[in-house]
Amino acid sequence: MNTANRPIRVVILSFEGISAFHLAVPNLVLHDAFVGIDNPFILDTLDLGALDTEVVNQPLTSRQIQLLAQAELIIAPSWPDVAQPAPEALLPQLRAAYSRGATLVGLCLGACVLAQTGLLDGRRATTHWGVAEAFAKRYPEVGLDPSPLYIDEGQLVTSAGIAAALDCCLHLVRTRVGGEVATHLSRIMVTAPYRFGGQQQYIPAPMPSRALPKTELSVVLDEVLAHLDASYTLDEVAKRCAMSRRSFTRHFKARMGTSFQQWLLSQRLHHSQKLLESTNGAIPQIAELSGFGCESVFRKHFKQAFSVSPTQWRATFSGQIVEL
CATH class of the missing domain: 1.10.10.60 (Homeodomain-like)
Structure with missing residues (x-):
């Protein structure tokens, strides 16, 4: 918890085509919702660009490396696809940030970025239920659990899809600034400070049975x-x-x-x-x-x-x- 009231530097990874909602959630919870109270979070956005083959193979700029080196929280709020590779130069920077004590957060498909670092191997993680099967096949060393709304593994935090990012970001506030502040923010955003259950509530129920011939x-x-x-x-x-x-x-x-x-x-x-x-x-x-x-x-x-x-x-x- 941020007992010393020091600034908490946050870097949010963006890319061309990211949905406005995914990008807005961490900005809302960690910045905009702090109405009438001091905000310890300092937010920066690191734009990764179009994520095509040329960009994926390009080095990071000195400014991007500096942002990652200073960050206490690095958040991947989404990702285009389970199979989309992260920029090669980004992954060692994320591993270095983890080694010096930074927390890496993968919201929704952002868990794919964390998985590509190898840091999730042997750890529990979650992601959107709709890509759980593809995620498990591509990253078999990750202990995928598609049930929770979010999973906190210390310096590695992942969330389920879409709206579960709100729950996860409130959890980040709760563990760093305190429950009172997190509850205040939830009131500002008119959302529950803590939701019961996991994302299995929202997975469509299976059809009663497979189509069978009349036997x-x-x-x-x-x-x-x-x-x-x-x-x-x-x-x-x-x-x-x-x-x-x-x-x-x-x-x-x-x-x-x-x-x-x-x-x-x-x-x-x-x-x-x-x-x-x-x-x-x-x-x-x-x-x-x-x-x-x-x-x-x-x-x-x-x-x-x-x-x-x-x-x-x-x-x-x-x-x-x-x-x-």
Whole structure:
């Protein structure tokens, strides 16, 4: 924490084509929102240019090197693509900044810049859920966790996509200037000082099942989906498909990519989400209609899956309400 009230120098990496929102978030949180209170952050922008082959291979200017050498926080607020290489001359400067104690921050796809330094190898990191699979393939040494809104690994901080950058930047303020200032800024920006849950809340739910030809299995699964409030055992469902338990288990995994138990849990959770969003049913009623049997079991599975309670989910996502 910045207990000595000394200036905190921040460098924000920009590039040609960066969205105004991505660039605005750190500027808003670390500068514009400081209304009526002293601001310890001093912001500079380092423009990397067009990021084409010629620019990527160019050396940094002496001014750019000086900015990076003085920075305590270096923020990559976005990046064009998971596969876009960073300027070759930038990466050793980022590693040098890290070695002298600077904190490197990758907001949204900005985590790709940190990954290219190699500093995230063996560390946890997050990024926008939409590129999580591509990120994991390109940077397999990084311990990618697409669930949290942000991850603080000390001198390496990464955030999920878009609006999660606000949460992450408020966290940077909280850890350097204090919670009181971070709360003040959140009021100025009319946003929550801390959001519960992770970005898995915002990942679209999967379709109930893969498209299957009309077989005994597909017919039975359609019946299960139509009556999720009923109880089902593996032996019972296998028998209805005219298979042995072992054969059904193998066949189901081959067709659906998961076990029957996990598939059923996923469908029940998806159904409960829709009920929370579109009805005024009480939580025990939704637990029963979704096939969880009792409220405590429902709450446990829901919190494990989405990191928020059913009540918090409803408060965030409820739309037009229908009475049950």
